[in-house]
Amino acid sequence: MASLTPLFIALQLIKLVYASSNYFMLPLHQISGAYFAKLDIGTPPTEFRVAVDTGSSDLWIHSQNDPACSLNIAGFSNCTFGVFNSSNSSTYTNLNQSFTALYQDTTFANGVYSTDDIGANGLPLGTFQFALVNDSSTPMGILGVSLPQLEASALNKGRHQYNNFPLQLYENGIISYPAYSVYLNGNKGSNVLFGGIDHHKYKGQLVKMPLIKGIQPEIKTLSVELNSLSITVGDSLSISPNSSTFLFQGSIPAIIDTGTTIATLPLSLYKQLALALGLQYDAVYYGYIGSCSSLEEKNIHFSFSGVLLSAPALNFVANLTENTCIYVASPSIVPQLVLGQAFLENVYLVVDLQAKSLAMTQSNLHSDISDIQVLENGILSIPIVSDLASIRNTSSIPTPQHTSTSTTKPSTHLQTLVHKHSVANGAPNIFSIGLAKRDASLSLSLVDEDTFYMADIEIGSGNSKVGVLVDTGSSDLWVVASNNTYCKPNTAGSLSKGRQLLHIKDQFVHKIQHKSTNQIDCSEYGTFDPSKSSSFTSNFTDFSITYDDDTFARGTWGQDTVNIGSIEIRNMNLAVCDDTDNEQGVLGIGLAGLEVTAAGSSSNYEYENLPLKLVNDGIINRAAYSVYLDDSSNSEILFGAIDHSKYQGDLVKLPIVNALYQSGVGKPVQLAVTLNELSYMKNEEKASIGSGAAAALLDTGTTLSYFPDSVVNSLVQLFGMKYSTSLSYYITECSIGNDASLNFNFQGLQLDVPLSSFLINLYTQDNQVSDKCAFGILSSSNENYMTLGQSFLSHVYMVADLQGLEIALAKGNNGNSKNLDLIINEIPSAKQPANQSTYGSKFSTFNVIATPSISTVSSSSTLSSDSATSSSSLSSTASYTVSSSSTTSLSSTTSSSSNTSLSSTTNTSSSASTTSSKSNPSSSFPATSVHRTSVHSTNRTSSQTVNHSSPSQTSLSTSYSSTLSAPPSSSATESSTGSPSPSVSSISSTSHNGGSKLTAHSLAIPKLNQFYIVMGKCLTIVKLIGIGSLGLSSAAFLVSNYKLVPDVLKVSSSSVETLKNKASKLITVLRLQFWSLGSLSTFLFYQAFSHSPSYGKHPYLIYSALAFPIALAYNYYFTFSDEQKLIADAEEKIIYKTETKLVKEAVQQEEENSPLDNSVYNDLGSKSPKFEEKEVSVQVPHVSKVELSETTYKDILKSLSNSYNVTSAILGAGFLLASVGYFGDNLK
CATH class of the missing domain: 2.40.70.10 (Acid Proteases)
Known part of the structure; x- marks a missing residue:
């Protein structure tokens, strides 16, 4: 009768109670937007109110130990829906299995799975599994009734599913089938x-x-x-x-x-x-x-x-x-x-x-x-x-559009990645095909739209021409849809070829213009209508980006044919945005890790963006391209090739570093390299601004440049700039750019950029260039991160190898005759940098000199300057007025005797106004720059971001009143009617069709004659030697424990001298190998960590390097004294000692003077001495007995053996960690 247990009897009684119905109704009540049910839990029962949830699967209630419920004693509202004291329930069982639940509104519950009796409506239901929560952020428990696959115990690997509430009702015989119906009608019978x-x-x-x-x-x-x-x-x-x-x-x-x-x-x-x-x-x-x-x-x-x-x-x-x-x-x-x-x-x-x-x-x-x-x-x-x-009238319901199962569906479940520094009224450059497909490269000629580079592409079967911003700082292609809700009426369509470029002077009013107009002219850059393309396939997956300036782009992912010149790219992934306040889309050509599908969640993945698609379609050999931006007509991007005529000096390749490692990003997702030093140069004078290691993002989608706050402040101090609170820019004399430059040191590669490139001209009322300039370097709060935009890139030649994770840089050169080279396996003719130290270590810092001083250097540098010179001084106050009809003016009135007015002209005519609040410019980005962060929010618990650049342009009428002064304090704020937005000089270019035959150059490998270059080139060997050193050291201690020590103990009985020699030899050998192999491993692991590229700086290298120091500290503390005692005691105790004994000794008597004495004459006739016996005390050598010393030696050796086991374990742990980490690296 073992089966007739109390539980069995109770279940049978419950089944009898419900046998006549075989269904169970649980009444629901509504309070504060939640539908809850009442349950009785425990013996004796405690009433609980739990929210019924078809979106989860666990039942959980509050424990009296939940801190959120402790305030309930004092009359607070926390946990007033019931708390459970498990010690008061005789039927409670703790299953000792953890429970964790996270919800969309960021509330949570943590506790343990348990079982107890549950009832409702005054009737028992049986024993159920639930979670008793001791840490939560919500006052009401939850009754989850969804599928068991959604149970918290089933979501973690290795866990299990159990019968949740509805399934247990079925198991207990309360219901005949595991199903239920839900009726919600407020408090009217729900x-x-x-x-x-x-x-x-x-x-x-x-x-x-x-x-x-x-x-x-x-x-x-x-x-x-x-x-x-x-x-x-x-x-x-x-x-x-x-x-x-x-x-x-x-x-x-x-x-x-x-x-x-x-x-x-x-x-x-x-x-x-x-x-x-x-x-x-x-x-x-x-x-x-x-x-x-x-x-x-x-x-x-x-x-x-x-x-x-x-x-x-x-x-x-x-x-x-x-x-x-x-x-x-x-x-x-x-x-x-x-x-x-x-x-x-x-x-x-x-x-x-x-x-x-x-x-x-x-x-x-x-x-x-x-x-x-x-x-x-x-x-x-x-x-x-x-x-x-x-069913009613459904004949008019449209037939759903089905997508191909082969269509790529980019996931949009993202994790926060990066603050994307975007353009100040930026725009892209126009692509035109220069090389045929057989050339294995794709030449894209770039046209600068004042502050951005735009590419003309054609999409779909209808060959809709649209303009998109070309951006190395993002990785997705999205275009504006023809039904964009922000398009002005009758402006949707293909790209307008008669568009007149905006002037630089208009850029200060860009942001205010953009904010004031809710509609944009979509004809300027063209739109795409998917319904007119028979080749377009939508997968109905959302695409969304929101930027720092509150602009955004939202739409749907799909695939279609994209034509760039004569090259056709089929099934190209792109997003069509029908809800955006941007005039043009973006063509991101950065790393795939920055795609909106590739960040964070368990379902994230990377897809083929344009560079990868070109490789997979056989158009180019490698996912790599070169970028040349210039004021002339030669600007271009070459996919799959480089043009040696576009640079001068050495082309130096630098590893792409992980600029976001401090944010938890595991690999590089941006085109960033290491900047080791920044300095100011003018003729023979030099001022160091900062040095160390900082990440520098190279971004064609950013017009200006963004430096850390401390760097900007240092430059402002050096140049004596004044801050305009209404313009949100530092204002200075344009003449400071004459013959001056900023020197950038990238791992030993020195690149000079004219200071004038970072100055933005202001204009007078009569459209003349003023002698006043705005400073085009803006502030970033990240001290180890900066963005170098077009103001920098227009002076260098850049080659990005996305597969090899390398970027090659050189000084730009406007070469007229092309000298092309295919990029097949690596960047042709690129050399290694002189300095192998890179950004990415947690020890990386960029030390900035707060008040830099100018010193004379031996050599001078002749630099070009594009800025205008003027002798007029900057007044202490100025008033700027911006108006807009057909002409927008930016005027200035100074307090000096001569007045200078600044103005600008625009081709737009709409007007409006806006108001913004400006904070300290040294701690945040000026509101005038389009510094954007795209925000992607998830369905459940996290908000996540990925950043892309996307500009737009409109117009506005507003006015400013500003004061030029020193930088305001961090607490100072100002309310202004808007924020202007600057620009850089205009660039124009034409299409180039390459006719040169492409030949691949072999990579120049430098001589490995410096140790640090060896570290950079031979990291694999360095790691393996380090791993081997730890392994040998650990093995030596193991051998000593299980072989050498027993051997020493065996000879102890035969000879104390042998014991001493054996023990001394053992200790000497162990010490020698321990110090040599252990210190070698630490040194090599540290070197491997220090000289790895940033993406290779895995923590296991540092942790493995610590194995020997930890083992040394332990060994010294626990074994050194025993080792010394073993040798010293042997030397002191195994010696000869003496004893005093009484012995008889013959003593010669002294001769007497008497001629007649009793001396005895011998046979030879000589006189013999006379002797007598006498007892004397003598020292007799004696060897001490060794029984006690032998026991001591054995005890010491056994103690050493135990300590050596621990030492071996420490070294072995380091060896195992290094081995797993090394093979993990090579298996990725």
């Missing part, structure tokens, strides 16, 4: 009916639909396929193209979640829905607001595989005032919807956990009676509609 369906709680007929994976690798959530989203006015549930506004048609996953109050929508749908509802964005409330009365007759329709469900628009807003509502849905970058209570309060839901399916239909919110049917074989036991056309 319930979860486990094991049954209430037919009076819905209208129409239930339609079954399978669960889908969504964005997960397997089915884990209650996710179904949504095919369309539309809005109608009136009560009718019928939708048609004539009466409905369609926001989406296609296929996208939608999670059904009672734990979400409203809904979460992809960014593209989020804004479209708000605008379609007639709401407008309000900066005061940071949301979309509108009239509540205008929403009363509007309905939102959701179509699921032909099942049409609707919800009132008022469910998605909340009242601000009596007749003002604010949009309360949430945006998400994840390509899926989460439909919460705002949707479910109008829908009857049935969930089949066993069949992994659900059914939905419109709910009956006026039901007062029940008609419950028990589920015995799942939802199929209920009548369903097989002919979808018979």
Whole structure:
């Protein structure tokens, strides 16, 4: 009768109680936007209120030990929904398995899995597994009723699934089938009916639909396929193209979640829905607001595989005032919807956990009676509609567009990566094909649009021509859609060839112009209409970027044919953005790690951007390109080749470093190299600004340059610049750029850039160049990171090898005759740098001299300057006025006797105004620069960012009043009517068609005659020797423990001398190998770490280097004294000692003077002496006994053996760590 346990009897009684019904109704109550149920847990029972959640799968409650609940004793509201004292429950069991849950709103719960008896409605339900939480940030527990695959125990590798609440109800015999229905109607009969369906709680007929994976690798959530989203006015549930506004048609996953109050929508749908509802964005409330009365007759329709469900628009807003509502849905970058209570309060839901399916239909919110049917074989036991056309009127629902299974679907679940320093009114350069495909390279001639480089590309079967910004600081291609909501009417279309370039002087007003105009002229750079391209394929995956200047681009990923000149690139990944306030898209050609799909989440991956696509399609041999930017007409980017005529001096290749390692990024994602020193040069004078190791990002998408705050402050001190609070720029005399330069030292490569390149001219009222300039180097808060934009790159030649993770730099040269070389395996003719030390170590710092001093150097440098000279002085105050009609002027009035006015001219005519607040320029980017960070928010718990550059240009009328002064303090702020935006000089170029035959040059390998070059070239050998040294040292101690020490002990009984010699020899040998091999390993590991490129600076190198010092410290502390004692004691104790003994001795008697004595004459006739016996004390040598010393020696040797075991373990751990790390490196 062992089976008749109390638990068995209790379960049988429970089954008898529910045998007549085989379903279980759990009433729901609503409070503060949450639907909760009441459960009784423990013996004796404690009542708990838990939120019912179809978006999770665990039941958890608060422990009385939860710190969030401790305030409850003092009358606070924390955990007033129930706390559990496990010691008071006789049926409680701790399973000793950890539990952790994280939710979208960043709340969390941590605790342990447990079991106890649970009841509800006054009836027992049996024993259930749940989590007892002792650390949480939410006052109410949760009853998760989703699939077991979503349990916290199942999400971690090696964990398990268990029977959650609905499955345990089935296991306990409470219900006949693991399914339930959900009816949400406020506090008017809301319930979860486990094991049954209430037919009076819905209208129409239930339609079954399978669960889908969504964005997960397997089915884990209650996710179904949504095919369309539309809005109608009136009560009718019928939708048609004539009466409905369609926001989406296609296929996208939608999670059904009672734990979400409203809904979460992809960014593209989020804004479209708000605008379609007639709401407008309000900066005061940071949301979309509108009239509540205008929403009363509007309905939102959701179509699921032909099942049409609707919800009132008022469910998605909340009242601000009596007749003002604010949009309360949430945006998400994840390509899926989460439909919460705002949707479910109008829908009857049935969930089949066993069949992994659900059914939905419109709910009956006026039901007062029940008609419950028990589920015995799942939802199929209920009548369903097989002919979808018979469900209301669905004949007008558009057919969803299906995508090819081979289509690349970039993930957008991202982690914060980087602050992208973008252009101040930047724009791209125009590409034109210069080489045929057989040449294995692609030449792109660049045209500078004042502050950015634009490429003309053609997309789709209709060959739509659009202009895109060419950006080495980002990695994705996106274009403006023809239906962009920000386009001015009748401006969508192909690129306008008659566009007139903006002038540099207009750039100060760019940002204000951009902010003031809600619409842009999309004809300037062209747009793309996917519906007119038969080759376009959309996968309905969201693309979204938001920049620091609040501009953004949102759209959908897809594939289409892209033509660059005569080269056709099929199935190119690109995003089509129908919601952007930028006039042109971006062609990112950076590392794949900076793609919006490649950061952070478990589902991240990299796809083929343009450089990789060119390689995989056989157009070029290697994912590499060279960049030449110049004021002349020769600017170009060469994919797969370099042009030796475009540089002078040596081409030096530098490793790409991980500029973001401090942010936790594991590999390089930006084109950044190591800057070791920055200095100011003028004739024979030099001032060092800073030195050490800093990461320098080389970014064609950035017009100006961004230096750390301390560097900018140092330069400002050196030049005596004054700060304009209204312009948000430092203002100085343009003459400081005459014959002066900034010297950049990249691992020994010296590059001079004229100081005038970092100065921006101001203009007088009559459009004359002023003698006043704005400083074109802006501040960054990161002290070890800087961005070098076009102001720097226009003076150098750059080659980027994305596969080899190297960048080669040289001084630029405007060569007229091409000398092309293919990039096949490495950068041709590039040399190694003189200094192998790179940025990326946690020890890397860039030390800045706060007040630099100018000293005379032996050699002088002749530098060119493009700045205008003037003798006029800068006044202490100035007033700048910007107006806009057909002409925008930037005027200045000084307090001196002669007045100088500054102005600029623009070709735009719209006007508006804006207001911004300016903080300390030394600690933040001036508001005038378009310093952008693209923000990608996730569906659940994290906000994540990736940064790209994307400019735009509009116009505005506003005015400024400014004071030129020293930099304000960090606490100083100013409110201004806007912020201007500077520019650099205009660049023009023409297309070049290369006709030269390409030949590959072999790489010049320098002589390895310096130790540090050996370190840089032979890191593999260095690591292997270091690993071998640790291994040998560890092995030596093991051998001594298990071979040599026993051998010494064996000879101890034969000879003390032998014992002494053996022990002394053993210790000497161990000390010698320990010091030699251990110190060698530490030295080599440190050198390998120091001279690795930044992406190779793995911590295991440092940790392995610490193995010997730690072992040495332990060995010295525990074994050194024993070793000394063993030798010293042997020398002192094994000696000869003496004893005093009494012995008899013959003593000669003294002769007497008497002639007659009793002397004895011998046979020879001589006289013999007379002797007598006498006892005397003598010292007798004696060897001491060794029994005690032998025992001591044995004890000491055994103690040493134990210590050597620990020493060997320490060295062995370092050896193992180094080995695993080394092979891990080489397996990547």
